[in-house]
């Protein structure tokens with residue numbers, strides 16, 4: 001079941017999401033958080049930084065796992081998700097670097113990297129996972145027709161996903177063709193999930209999520225089988241639902 005919260009706009013969506021996170025962070029003793037990249041959660045991260053500065057929350061006892069990383073981009077590549085997370089959140093808060101986990105997209109043995117990442121999550125089950133939504137319904141980098149039983153694995157990125165993310169690269173050729181992502185089953189094992197969506201370009205995907213059937217052709221629909229998932233979407237994203 002999806003618990004849907006309507007927000008006015010991006011700012012309001014980010015505020016509502018931050019409120020929920022502050023609540024969970026303060027309720028859990030040693031929170032294990034799952035973070036997402038992309039433009040959607042940036043506003044929440046900005047607000048979490050402020051809350052941390054005001055000492056309304058602390059990340060000192062937080063362990064984190066990120067959903068995904070491009071294959072072939074080093075940590076210091078400006079387009080790596082490692083770089084994104086440090087620039088947008090981690091370097092501004094009191095989280096312990098040793099407790100941050102992001103898949104290594106340049107690991108010499110990528111299969112082994114996936115297995116080890118999956119095992120780490122099994123050993124440290126995620127309490128609260130943030131998700132964005134791809135225009136094709138992807139969550140993490142699980143593209144349409146990924147098995148709902150998938151675990152951390154390497155994916156070939158959809159052309160539509162590469163195009164959607166091309167805005168961050170100087171040319172389409174530079175957009176990686178592969179990524180490591182938590183699988184859908186990995187994501188579903190988080191105790192709580194929060195999916196965010198903003199803007200009219202997400203309206204079709206949000207409508208399909210809310211009104212469509214549960215199908216592997218639309219990865220985000222798996223969330224309807226989860227016990228505790230909140231969708232926070234703004235008016236533009238909810239326009240077709």
Ligand SMILES: O=P(O)(O)OC[C@H]1O[C@](O)(CO)[C@@H](O)[C@@H]1O
Nearest residue numbers: 037038039040131132133134161
């Ligand atoms: O938030 P954005 O930039 O719209 O991206 C949506 C989703 O697409 C990804 O950026 C991957 O393409 C995810 O990380 C994100 O959840």
